[in-house]
Amino acid sequence: MTETVPVTVGALDVPGARLHYEVRGSGPLVVLVAAPMDARSFAPLADLLAGEYTVLTTDPRGIFRSRVDDRDADATVELRADDLARLIAHLELGPAAVLGSSGGAVSALGLAQFHPGAAHTVIAHEPPLDELVEDRDELRARTADMIATYRSGDPKGAFRQFLAIANIELPDEVFEMMTGGERDPQSVADEAFQYEHMLLPTVGFVPDVDALREGKVRIVVGIGEQSAGQLCDRTSRALAARLGIAPTMFPGDHIGFADDPAAFAARLRAVLAGS
Template sequence: MATAPTVPVDARTLEVPGARLHYEVRGSGPLVVLVGAPMDAVAFAPLADLLAADHTVLTTDPRGINRSPVDDPDADSTPAMRADDLSRLIAHLDAGPAVVLGSSGGAVTALALVEAHPEQVRTVVAHEPPLDELLDDREQVRARTEDLIAAYLAGDVLGAWRKFFGLAGIELPDSVVEHMFGGERDPQAVADERFWFAHEMLPSVTWQPDISALGSAPTRVVVGIGKDSAGQSCDRTSRALAAALGIEPTIFPGDHTGFADDPGTFAVRLREVLREH
């Protein structure tokens, strides 16, 4: 049986202040950047392969995650720091301005990049950014976030994940949570998870966007929401961001991880959205 064709990947490392970034480049053409937090380049690989047919596609492991080690593992990873990392990657490739698709914490990174370097971003697609500070009940949400982080750091991994999914509005049976996060696990996945809980989650969800800067930037801002994310926390935060910017949210297939669950369908929709402008 013939195997599916693979897209050549050029994997490299870029030294940035406080970290060494693993990044990957595919294809040729206008630059598209796919970024997550804490999701790494692996999660975006299938979508990147599809977009590489007519784009140069950049993916990266964010600082402190997987193949992007940091000099100080006890320091926080803030959206501003990760935005600076992206800015340096885009400048290093000398291929901008870019289309930047950020998902979850990566969407926060992408918005911070637009605020700091709007000239580097032609279009930003912020897919379900967890901007909790835009919510009316932000104080309660922040308290619950701090509680689940404390539970994780105290060693209650399963309890922390249950609290996380409860706060996110994602219903998962205990058996599924135990299967995903209990028992023997990959050491790198555990290290990435700990970094996220300890140093990346809170700085990301408490980041406050500069609505005036985003609204006045030459960058086209798209706020994406998965059609199956209705009622979830990131559906609420995304709608709050879109309302603050005075734009309608753009619906994508799937849920919070639709780009990874069904990259083919997601790529078709992304191309439609990019053609609309």
Template sequence: MNNLLTVPEAELYYEVRGSGPLVVLVGAPMDADSFAPLADLLADSYTVLTTDPRGVKRSKLTDGGTSTPEQRADDLARLIQYVDRGPAVAFGSSGGAVSVLALAQNHPETVRAVIAHEPPLDHLVADGDELLAKSEKLMADYLSGDVVGAWEQFFALANIQLPPGMAQMMFGGERDPQQVADERFWFAHEMRESISWRPDLARLSAVRVLVGIGSDSTGQLCDRTSTALADLLGIKPTHFPGGHTGFADDPKAFEPELRRQLVEVVLDPGA
């Protein structure tokens, strides 16, 4: 089922698959298509909700241009209430992990638990101010037209090693206009708001929170920020197959561990 839901300042595109307990799969800036293969695998046991975050692809803004974690959390809460199959287990990755943490803080009644996979929360690490300053530079460079240079800075900051010339191959030359528009929206209106967000640990303690890290992400920035969040929450991180985008790179490898976590969260009477 593919539909649109009107919310304040946006029209949200969403998809619903399967039946059973509700699972939300969300990214930022990644859209619903990025989660479709994983959603298909889970739909035999769960109702799976995916969505394009506001301002991305089919989720058009109707007023204003910002995408804060609080706005995205409000959007998710409205979607969960609208499909009327909650409370949900919400899995979010990268900026989507920040979204589901904000959802847990602001709308705890809508979730059984949240799984925050590699949230890029720069304030949680000792060099956070330096990281945020470097991010400001690369965002400005991107918006001034240095697309490839900005992406090279981004991957260096994330400590993700690219082969020489790969950024030019990925982001130079002719590209899909929708991909470029979504990317520009992220650099202009979504990235800063996500990486500078500060979780409220006291409010998060009222909801079951799992912190996920990719097994191939060791030493990367999101490994550091995720480990810091888990330490602050007093929990051990859960390791998932693959790297930062393991759920999209190899959903068949990613799905068994996610399903194992969902079974524990959904079926455990103490959850």
């Protein structure tokens, strides 16, 4: 029987939002963040790390338990980076090591760029930085078409386009399981906020590579070993090339931290030990 890891749950008021966060363990601070995925996606990994680290997880603004004052306002990278900086300052345990995955990796890069004193290490796991790859114009057009499909009332079609853009293949039964049936209102609201107010600011973000390369924050670009050929494999390699560093491979694919948290935790510990 697995021992339950105690979790301290809190909320922090920040400009325009009230952020839900969870804290486990003790020791040096490690922050795990995604976007649009919420803190639940990191819970198994956080439990595994809590014996050695204080682990902070959070719902990004506008998603699930992190409420925003204006649901018509964009959750920009700058705002999400500021949210992370305020959470770290609130815990008074910084500077932190920050693992961001997918949109959360872009948030973490924003933290390193705009609030370099908040983190000593940022591990950007598969950031979808579309503007860094050569087919950026095509990606912009396809993304705009996907959002138009969503706004037309076809979320299933929009998700199919999302997977095609990301070059991620799902078995038909998995796709139907993820998109079929009746969904709860919160999931629908989170999906709407992602398509309407989080996706474009994320994929359109262009990091200041010079500032990241010359700054004091250690930047690691992570890629899943099973992500070869996917869009985030390409964007991550483009970022690593601009930074002049080799990418660091992690187990699994784009959501390896959720699919096999034990293997991912082992790799993450090794990376953190190299700080």
